[in-house]
């Protein structure tokens with residue numbers, strides 16, 4: 001199975017301010033806001049939805065192909081992908097741009113101030129969906145908006161089944177555009193907040209969305225997930241994590257599990273549980289690509305979490 005992953009490839013720079021923003025941002029002076037936070041702790045992580053989903057699929061032994069545009073500063077990320085044997089055939093470098101990047105400053109109350117520079121991601125439509133891959137399955141994850149529209153259309157035209165995963169890109173689309181994505185998609189995957197937004201924008205109910213696709217998957221953090229398929233609602237339990245360190249990227253890990261189950265013809269109970277375990281393994285680690293396991297370990301943890309095997 002080859003997973004064609006339209007989505008962002010981004011650097012995440014995470015800085016920790018060892019104090020509280022509220023001690024420095026004074027409400028009566030926000031009209032002249034000029035603050036500087038000293039951040040001795042800083043990490044630079046490999047991230048972005050396509051990067052994360054591809055990494056997780058490699059852990060599962062699959063063959064992911066990100067469809068993404070990156071900038072002149074991509075080298076280190078490229079080496080990381082090479083190390084994990086993620087094919088870069090459809091990762092295009094745009095020399096005049098930076099790779100998409102998020103600068104996240106966190107304080108001791110877990111508040112966050114984030115700046116996101118989309119950079120080369122905005123040109124994702126320069127990459128086309130390849131049609132020559134055998135047993136292909138696709139996903140349209142958050143990416144440049146024009147790229148998302150184009151890749152959904154190309155998946156549809158090529159007869160490649162795909163997941164529509166609007167994520168944080170949801171606000172960029174109006175109801176009509178979202179409806180068009182749903183009508184082209186084979187499956188829709190959202191978290192519970194995005195599910196609400198999708199319902200508000202399209203005017204559809206959960207059942208209404210589910211009827212338009214083979215399945216609607218709604219993730220609910222530590223509470224697990226719901227899969228609406230074949231007129232039924234499956235409740236997929238969360239797997240107990242070893243620690244709860246960082247929820248960022250659980251959605252992407254879960255989606256890798258979905259692609260794995262779907263691409264290998266598994267039923268929804270199994271597919272959902274594999275996805276759930278992926279999210280639970282991820283949540284125990286900081287960053288989005290710092291967890292690791294062997295397939296033997298994964299199968300053992302699956303049995304421990306849910307009983308039975310896959």
Ligand SMILES: Nc1ncnc2c1ncn2[C@@H]1O[C@H](COP(=O)(O)OP(=O)(O)OP(=O)(O)O)[C@@H](O)[C@H]1O
Nearest residue numbers: 191219220221222224225238248249250251276279
């Ligand atoms: N604390 C947790 N314990 C166990 N499983 C979790 C936990 N957090 C997430 N998961 C698993 O990962 C899945 C996806 O997580 P979640 O619903 O938080 O996605 P998300 O909101 O899209 O996250 P993000 O966009 O930050 O990656 C959940 O449905 C669940 O199966």
Ligand SMILES: [Mg+2]
Nearest residue numbers: 167191251252
């Ligand atoms: Mg998400």
